[in-house]
Amino acid sequence: MSRLKYLIQPLPQEEFLENNWTKKAIAISSKGQKDFTDLFSWDKLNHLLNFHQIKYPDVRVAFDGKVLEAKENKNLTQWCQKGGTLIIDQIHQRIPEVSMLASKLSYELGYPTQVNAYCSWSSKQGFSRHYDTHDVFILQVEGSKQWYVYIDTLKYPLPNQKSSSLEPPEEEAYLSCILHPGDVLYIPRGHWHYAVTKEEPSIHLTLGIHSKTGIDLLEWLICKLQHREQWRESLPLRVDNNSFNLSIERLIKDLEQYINNHNISEEYYSYLDSLGKPIYQYALPYQAGFNIFANGIETKFKIPQFQRLQISQIAEEEDEYKIIVSGKEVSIKGVPEKFIENLFSRETFTGKDVINLLQDYDWEIDIMPMLSKLVNEKVIFVAPGV
Numbered sequence: 001m002s003r004l005k006y007l008i009q010p011l012p013q014e015e016f017l018e019n020n021w022t023k024k025a026i027a028i029s030s031k032g033q034k035d036f037t038d039l040f041s042w043d044k045l046n047h048l049l050n051f052h053q054i055k056y057p058d059v060r061v062a063f064d065g066k067v068l069e070a071k072e073n074k075n076l077t078q079w080c081q082k083g084g085t086l087i088i089d090q091i092h093q094r095i096p097e098v099s100m101l102a103s104k105l106s107y108e109l110g111y112p113t114q115v116n117a118y119c120s121w122s123s124k125q126g127f128s129r130h131y132d133t134h135d136v137f138i139l140q141v142e143g144s145k146q147w148y149v150y151i152d153t154l155k156y157p158l159p160n161q162k163s164s165s166l167e168p169p170e171e172e173a174y175l176s177c178i179l180h181p182g183d184v185l186y187i188p189r190g191h192w193h194y195a196v197t198k199e200e201p202s203i204h205l206t207l208g209i210h211s212k213t214g215i216d217l218l219e220w221l222i223c224k225l226q227h228r229e230q231w232r233e234s235l236p237l238r239v240d241n242n243s244f245n246l247s248i249e250r251l252i253k254d255l256e257q258y259i260n261n262h263n264i265s266e267e268y269y270s271y272l273d274s275l276g277k278p279i280y281q282y283a284l285p286y287q288a289g290f291n292i293f294a295n296g297i298e299t300k301f302k303i304p305q306f307q308r309l310q311i312s313q314i315a316e317e318e319d320e321y322k323i324i325v326s327g328k329e330v331s332i333k334g335v336p337e338k339f340i341e342n343l344f345s346r347e348t349f350t351g352k353d354v355i356n357l358l359q360d361y362d363w364e365i366d367i368m369p370m371l372s373k374l375v376n377e378k379v380i381f382v383a384p385g386v
Helices: 003-008 013-019 042-051 070-082 096-109 214-225 241-260 264-274 337-343 351-357 363-376
Strands: 026-028 059-063 085-088 113-120 135-142 145-152 175-179 184-187 191-197 202-209 300-302 310-313 320-325 328-333 348-350
Touching: 003 013, 003 096, 003 184, 026 175, 059 070, 070 085, 096 113, 096 202, 145 184, 175 184, 214 241, 214 264, 264 310, 264 320, 310 337, 328 363, 337 351, 348 351, 351 363
Parallel strands: none
Antiparallel strands: 026 184, 059 085, 085 113, 113 202, 135 184, 135 202, 145 175, 145 191, 300 348, 310 320, 320 328
C-alpha cells in the first residue's frame, strides 16, 4: 500500500485528491485501526533529548503563542511543567522509522517532505492562529488534541508570505475536530489553524509536503539562463530609452526561442528527480574501497530505496551511459543497454547475477572495477550478509 493511501485510509485516495488536496482540510478517524507509536513515542522523544545534541532552533519551546528564545532551552522541563509546547524539527533525519515514511511519501508524491514533532500538555495552546506555507498532515501519536481550521485569506502563500504579516479571517472555523491516537488531519497551505491539547499530554507529528510552484519553475529557468551570455550582459544605461527598450525586447525574444527549443516540462521533471535525498548515504568501510567483495561473486548489492534514477545514453558513445541520482552524475562505459536496464530494475542483485548478464566480461578485470565505482559513488550499496 502506498504511504498516502495508508495515511488517509479509509478515505479513498481519488476522493481526497479531488475534494481536499490544496482545497479543504479534513479530519480522518482511524477508528482505532492505525497506530503511529512505531514512528514516535515518549521513549523515542526521551532518547533524542538524552543522547542527541540537538541545537536551537531544531529543538525549541512555544508558550502563549510565541516561540521562546534559545537561552530558554536550558529550562526545557520547567517550561513543559508550565504548559509550553516542545518542538523538535527534522525528526525524519533522526529516527529511521520516520525517515522511511517521509522518504517513501516523497518518492510517491515527487516533492520533498519534512517531519516535526510537537509535544504539549493538557488544556494549553502552544501557537496562536496561523497558517503554514506548505501542505501538512497531522498524525496524532499520543493523547488527544482539539483543532480549529479556518479559510485561507491568501491563496497558495509562498514561503516568504508568512501569516505573521496578515490578519486572520473573521469567519468561524469551518472545521473543528478532536484527534485521537491514529487519527490524521490534513490542512492545505494557507488555511489558518490552531490547536489545544485535551486532558492528557499529547504528541503529534506534522508531516509537511513542500510542493513546487510556478515560481520555483521560473527560479530554475533563471539558473539555466545564467549560462547564456546575453542574459548576463548589463542592460543599457537609461539615458537612452530606445536602447533600453530594444534590449528588453531582444531578451524576451531570446526567452521565447529558448522555451520553444527546449522541452521545459521534461527537463524540469528530470531536475526535480535529481534533487532526491537518499535515505541511506553511508556504508563504510565499503565506500572507502575496503571489503566490497568479501563474499566474492556471492556479494549482494542493493539499489537505493525511494530514489529516482535517471539513466541515459551518452550521444557520442554507443556503449556509455550516464546515471544521475541525488544530484550526482556517474558514467558507465563498455556495457550493453540491456544490462543497464536489467540491473537497475532490481532491488538487489549479486555479483553472480552480473556475471550472468555479462557473460563475455571478466569478473576481475571488467566487473569488479565497475561495481566498485558504483559503490564508491553511492549509486549502489553492499547489502549485509551473503
